[in-house]
Amino acid sequence: MTDISTHEAEDDARNASILIWIDGKLVPRADAKVSVYDSGFLLGDGVWEGLRLYDGRWTFPDEHIARLFEAAKAIDLDIERTPADILAALEETRAANDMQTDAHARLMVTRGIKRLPFQHPRLSVEGPTMVIIMEHSRPKIPRPIRLATVPHQRGLPMTQDPKLNSHSKLNCILACIAAEKAGADEALMLDVHGFVNTTNACNFFIVRGGAVWTSTGDYCMNGITRQKVIDLCRANDIPVFERNFSLVDTYSADEAFLTGTFGAQTPVGEVDGRTIGAGRLGPMTERIRGLYKTLVTA
Numbered sequence: 001m002t003d004i005s006t007h008e009a010e011d012d013a014r015n016a017s018i019l020i021w022i023d024g025k026l027v028p029r030a031d032a033k034v035s036v037y038d039s040g041f042l043l044g045d046g047v048w049e050g051l052r053l054y055d056g057r058w059t060f061p062d063e064h065i066a067r068l069f070e071a072a073k074a075i076d077l078d079i080e081r082t083p084a085d086i087l088a089a090l091e092e093t094r095a096a097n098d099m100q101t102d103a104h105a106r107l108m109v110t111r112g113i114k115r116l117p118f119q120h121p122r123l124s125v126e127g128p129t130m131v132i133i134m135e136h137s138r139p140k141i142p143r144p145i146r147l148a149t150v151p152h153q154r155g156l157p158m159t160q161d162p163k164l165n166s167h168s169k170l171n172c173i174l175a176c177i178a179a180e181k182a183g184a185d186e187a188l189m190l191d192v193h194g195f196v197n198t199t200n201a202c203n204f205f206i207v208r209g210g211a212v213w214t215s216t217g218d219y220c221m222n223g224i225t226r227q228k229v230i231d232l233c234r235a236n237d238i239p240v241f242e243r244n245f246s247l248v249d250t251y252s253a254d255e256a257f258l259t260g261t262f263g264a265q266t267p268v269g270e271v272d273g274r275t276i277g278a279g280r281l282g283p284m285t286e287r288i289r290g291l292y293k294t295l296v297t298a
Contacts (some may be wrong), residue, residue, distance in 0.1 A: 004143070006263045012137070015029075018064075019093065021092065023129060038127075038129050040111075047071040048085075048166075049064045051104070061064065071163075081130070099136065103137055108130065110127065114124065147186055149190065149291065152171055153197070163221060172200040175189055195245060196247060197219050203259045204256070204258055204268075205224070206250055207255035208249065213243060232295065255276065256268035257282075
């Protein structure tokens with residue numbers, strides 16, 4: 001097993017005493033519990049969002065909350081709160097934990113507590129359940145990420161649409177396990193046609209000949225950071241393409257990087273044992289990082 005991932009964070013002793021928001025109440029971490037009959041625990045029946053705090057402000061909160069409500073509607077889950085209510089809950093949790101910057105919030109909504117441990121939605125008799133875990137969190141990624149291609153795919157739109165941030169992440173977990181057993185940090189997942197798609201946790205980009213490539217977006221998470229990178233490239237005269245491309249294109253790329261709310265832009269040094277470019281943070285990835293930081297702090 002490797003010792004890093006795209007979600008590795010520095011240890012922070014303050015996280016031992018954080019307060020966690022559960023259905024309108026702030027409780028100490030040690031006392032933060034939900035029922036074993038909760039739909040999220042029993043079945044993975046719920047949706048979530050991750051948000052980053054920089055310099056006292058949430059990054060792209062409107063887009064994250066809109067995506068949460070879109071996912072909830074798709075699974076016919078009534079959150080029973082407005083976007084303003086959720087933003088207020090985030091701010092209440094931030095203030096209670098005295099967090100100013102470099103914090104990460106995991107916002108989760110499930111269908112609530114069931115009266116029987118079975119799947120039918122009508123068995124949920126209390127809820128929904130809403131939880132906010134907010135931690136002091138600074139990314140700790142000491143070297144470029146190593147990826148291994150795995151046979152697992154993100155769900156299809158007619159099965160488990162990859163655009164849903166659902167609590168059911170087993171296919172991605174299995175992909176990650178397969179990659180780690182191959183000696184990599186995370187998994188590179190192909191789409192149903194065999195084109196390069198995404199990783200088990202992040203969106204994937206390559207750089208070839210001064211142009212930035214990413215997948216068509218048909219089979220991957222509709223990442224907010226992914227879209228910001230595409231928009232930044234277009235606004236700064238960097239050629240960017242959402243297109244099908246293969247592992248052959250990937251292995252011979254000049255650079256590769258991942259995007260996500262937690263790690264922003266994470267360089268990829270190796271795919272399937274092949275060194276990508278120079279095997280380190282490349283100039284295009286570094287430029288995009290700078291543009292993204294400017295956007296976040298503007």
